[in-house]
Amino acid sequence: MKVLFVCLGNICRSPAAEGIFRSKVLENGLGDNIEMDSAGTAGYHIGEMADSRMIKHCKERGYDITPHRARQLSQKDLIEYDLILAMDRSNYSNILRLDKNSEFGGKIKMMTDFVSSMRASEVPDPYYDGPKEFHFVIDLLEDGSNNLLKYVSERL
Numbered sequence: 604m605k606v607l608f609v610c611l612g613n614i615c616r617s618p619a620a621e622g623i624f625r626s627k628v629l630e631n632g633l634g635d636n637i638e639m640d641s642a643g644t645a646g647y648h649i650g651e652m653a654d655s656r657m658i659k660h661c662k663e664r665g666y667d668i669t670p671h672r673a674r675q676l677s678q679k680d681l682i683e684y685d686l687i688l689a690m691d692r693s694n695y696s697n698i699l700r701l702d703k704n705s706e707f708g709g710k711i712k713m714m715t716d717f718v719s720s721m722r723a724s725e726v727p728d729p730y731y732d733g734p735k736e737f738h739f740v741i742d743l744l745e746d747g748s749n750n751l752l753k754y755v756s757e758r759l
């Protein structure tokens with residue numbers, strides 16, 4: 604099963620989502636069964652490392668996202684991945700825009716569909732905010748990743 608996390612720049616939210624989910628997958632011994640990656644709908648940051656603030660806050664919470672390099676989402680990703688998770692509604696509609704023949708809607712979901720212990724309809728963009736908002740993003744992603752892992756494990 605291949606899971607792709609998508610945000611706007613692929614330097615804050617989706618690299619964190621990928622790193623947190625990877626850590627849970629590996630903890631559960633499912634590294635051979637579940638693959639994950641992340642991408643941005645925009646191409647502003649292609650080739651860059653994750654945002655230094657997200658690297659720092661992820662490290663504080665036990666996740667190393669330093670290997671990440673940003674890339675842009677492509678139409679090929681819609682074919683290749685089994686589950687594509689948008690961080691916010693704008694990401695969601697930008698992903699759907701690549702689905703020209705409306706073939707892949709069934710595998711495109713919101714990350715917050717998997718968040719159960721907090722009320723949130725989007726993973727908000729923390730780019731112009733501070734440490735509190737970065738940690739809130741990580742809270743949402745940890746909660747969502749736990750439920751996502753359960754969902755994916757039942758479908759392997």
Ligand code: 4NP
Nearest residue numbers: 610611612613614615616730
């Ligand atoms: P991300 O955050 O979508 O979570 O990676 C952003 C990164 C960069 C920009 C906006 C959001 N930007 O405008 O450059």
